[in-house]
Amino acid sequence: MYDSIISVSGLTVELGGNPVLRDMSLTVAAGEIVAVVGPNGSGKSTLLRCLAGLQPAASGEVRMFGKPPVDDGPFWRRVALLGDEPAWYPGLTAREHLELMAAVHPTARMTVEAALEVFSLVERADAVPLNLSTGQRQRLSLAATLLRPSTLLLLDEPERGLDADFRGRLAGLLAAYTDEGGTVVMATHDPGLAACARQVSPSGVTA
Numbered sequence: 384m385y386d387s388i389i390s391v392s393g394l395t396v397e398l399g400g401n402p403v404l405r406d407m408s409l410t411v412a413a414g415e416i417v418a419v420v421g422p423n424g425s426g427k428s429t430l431l432r433c434l435a436g437l438q439p440a441a442s443g444e445v446r447m448f449g450k451p452p453v454d455d456g457p458f459w460r461r462v463a464l465l466g467d468e469p470a471w472y473p474g475l476t477a478r479e480h481l482e483l484m485a486a487v488h489p490t491a492r493m494t495v496e497a498a499l500e501v502f503s504l505v506e507r508a509d510a511v512p513l514n515l516s517t518g519q520r521q522r523l524s525l526a527a528t529l530l531r532p533s534t535l536l537l538l539d540e541p542e543r544g545l546d547a548d549f550r551g552r553l554a555g556l557l558a559a560y561t562d563e564g565g566t567v568v569m570a571t572h573d574p575g576l577a578a579c580a581r582q583v584s585p586s587g588v589t590a
């Protein structure tokens with residue numbers, strides 16, 4: 384068993400020969416919402432990539448669910464990642480993207496129609512992602528991420544492109560996710576989202 388969902392100690396990451404994270408420590412308990420905040424280039428996305436097992440460390444330790452993150456089925460069944468470059472299937476509509484997600488995950492957290500409703504995509508459900516606005520595409524990414532079952536959400540700037548109204552609703556959706564027992568770690572520049580979370584900086588200092 385493990386005490387914390389996430390346990391990071393002494394994490395140091397170098398990119399292109401430059402230190403990006405230095406001796407960072409972080410623990411996250413089940414049910415928490417943690418906001419990683421800091422200026423552009425401070426290492427927020429790098430930290431999320433380390434947690435997802437996508438970025439190797441120069442030194443230090445990352446433990447997810449009690450062991451180092453590994454790129455395998457059991458890990459990704461627990462972890463839902465919203466990165467900064469979502470991929471779309473050419474020719475599939477917004478609804479079809481969600482249907483695909485629901486087909487792969489029979490125990491989806493909500494139906495496709497409910498997701499379209501919650502993420503205000505009903506009127507654009509039959510559009511392909513490239514014909515959606517930036518904010519609508521982000522809502523589709525979030526819908527796909529939150530539709531599938533998971534226990535940990537790793538979100539990189541989930542507020543990207545969203546209007547003020549939907550940013551407020553997103554805070555409620557994340558709170559509902561943790562009410563179900565989930566845990567959230569997000570990199571964000573949105574003060575409202577950060578205010579609903581425990582704030583840490585990539586240097587590991589509580590903001």
Ligand SMILES: Nc1ncnc2c1ncn2[C@@H]1O[C@H](COP(=O)(O)OP(=O)(O)OP(=O)(O)O)[C@@H](O)[C@H]1O
Pocket residue numbers: 398399403421422423424425426427428429430570
């Ligand atoms: N592949 C790379 N090679 C070298 N340096 C990189 C590479 N990727 C990122 N960096 C640098 O690492 C630093 C941290 O980047 P990162 O994307 O983690 O920052 P961030 O806090 O998420 O920034 P933002 O708020 O702009 O999204 C930046 O200075 C960036 O330029």
